[in-house]
Amino acid sequence: MELPQNPFQRSLDGNTRYGCWAGFGTGYATEILATTGFDWLLIDGEHAPNTVPSILSQLQAVAPYSSAPVVRTVNHDPALIKQLLDIGAQTLMIPMVDTAEQAARLVAATRYPPNGFRGVGGGLTRATRWDSVENYLARAHEELCLIVQVESRTGVDNAEAIAATEGVDAVFVGPVDLSTGVGHAGNPNHSDVQAMIRRTLEVTHAAGKAAGILAPAEADARRYAQWGFDFIAVGIDISLLHQAAIDTISRYKSDIPQPKSSLGY
Template sequence: MQIPHNAFKAALKKDQTTYGIWAGFATGYAAEIVATLGYDWILIDGEHAPNTIPTILAQLQAVAPYATQPVVRAVTGDSVLIKQLLDIGAQTLMVPMVETAEQARDLVRAMRYPPHGIRGVGGGLARATRWDGVPDYLATAHEELCLIVQVESARGVENVEAIAAVEGVDAVFVGPADLSSGLGYPGNPRHPEVQTKIRHAIDATRAAGKVSGILAPQEDDARRYQGWGCQFIAVGIDISLMRQAALDNLRRYKEGPAASAPSRTY
C-alpha cells in the first residue's frame, strides 16, 4: 500500500489559484456535504471551531472519497498535538500565530521523524500508516506532508522573510483578522496599514520561493489578494454561508434580520 497522494501539496507547486472553504460545523456529515461541491480544498478548523481529535478524524474520513483536499488547522503548534493530527491521517497542517523562524523550525521538526525531527512513531496504531500497511512510511512520510504557517501578527510580518525561508515550510497563510486587531484596527482589515502589512507578507513569501494563502470571504477582497499573488484562497465559511442563505430564505416569507455580508475579519 502506498501513502495517499497529497494533491493539495502538489497544487502548490503549480502556477494556479486554488479556492477553498472553511469548515466550522465540526461534523463529518457537514464536511462531506461541502466536499461534494467542487471546492479545491476544505479547511477543517481546529482552532476556533469546537473540534477534537475524534471529530477531525471523522471529517477526514468523510471527505476522503472526494477530490476536495482537507487541510487541518491545529489549535496550537504543540508537538504532541501535531503528532496526533498526523497519526489520524492529516497530511496538510496549518498552524496559527507563527511569529519567528525558530517557531517555524520547531514545527518542521514536529512533523518529521528522527533523526530529522521529533515525531513519535505510532506504527500499527496510526491511520496515517494505514495501520502498518505502508511499509516505508517512516522514510517517506515527509514527501506527502505539507506545512502551512499562519502569519497574523505584527511580529510575524516583521519576521516573515525568515519564516518563509525555513526549509520544510511549504506555505504562509496570512490572517487578516488577528493582524488587524494586533495593529490596533479590530474588525478593519481594509485599513491601509493592515493592507500594507498583508501585501508585504505576500511579497516576502513569494520572494522566498514559497506560496501564500489567505481567507477572503468577500469577492473583492479575494480578487485583490489573488492579484497580489495569493495562490490558495478560502472564499467562504460554511457557517456564514448557511446563516446567510437561511436569512435570505426567511425574508421571502416574513420580515427578518437585515442581510449581513460575509465576514471580512474571520
C-alpha cells in the same frame, strides 16, 4: 502499499486554488462541502468545536472527493500535531507563528528522528494504513505540507525568515487577527494592513513558498488572486448557512435584522 499522495500539496501549481472553512465539526457537513467544487477545505481545529475524533471523521468523509483537506490545529502543541498526523492529516495549518524559531520547532514536530521528534505510532495509525505503507518512517515527510499562519505585526516583521525556514511549505495570512493586532479591528482593508499583507506575500514568494489568505468578500478574494496568492479561502460554511437562512426567511417576514460581521467582511 504506496505512501498516499497529498492532493493539496500537488494542487499548488501556480494557479489560485479556492477553498472553504469547515467549521461545523461533523463529517456530514464537511462531506457536503466536498461535493460542491471547492479545491480545498480547512477543517478548523482552532475556533470550531473539533476534537481529534471529529477531525478523523471529516478526513474520512472527504477522502473520496477532489477537495483537498487541510487541518488547522488549535496551537503549537507537538503532542496534538503527532495525533493529527497519525490519523492521516497530511496538510497542517498552524496559527500564530511569529518567528522562524517557532516555525523550525513546528517542522521538527512533523519529522521523525533524526530530523525531528515525532513519535512513532506504527501499526496503530491511519497514516501508515496500519503498517501497510512501505518505508513510512523514511518517506512520510515527502507527502506532508506545513502551512504557518502569520497573524501579527511580529509575524509580518519576521515573515521573510519564517518563509525561508526549511520544511515550511506555505505561509497563510490571517487578516482579521492581523488587523486587530495592529489597531484596526474589523478593518483588514485598512491601507496599513493591506501593505503588511502584500509584503508577506512578496517575501513568501521570494522564498519559493506558496502563500494563502482568508477572503470571504468577493472583491477581496479577486484582488488577492490578482496579487498572486496561491490559495484563498473564499467561504466559511457557518457564515454561508447563517446568511442563506436569513435571506430565506426574509422573503416572508419583514422584521428580520441583517447581521453585521465583526470580522470586516
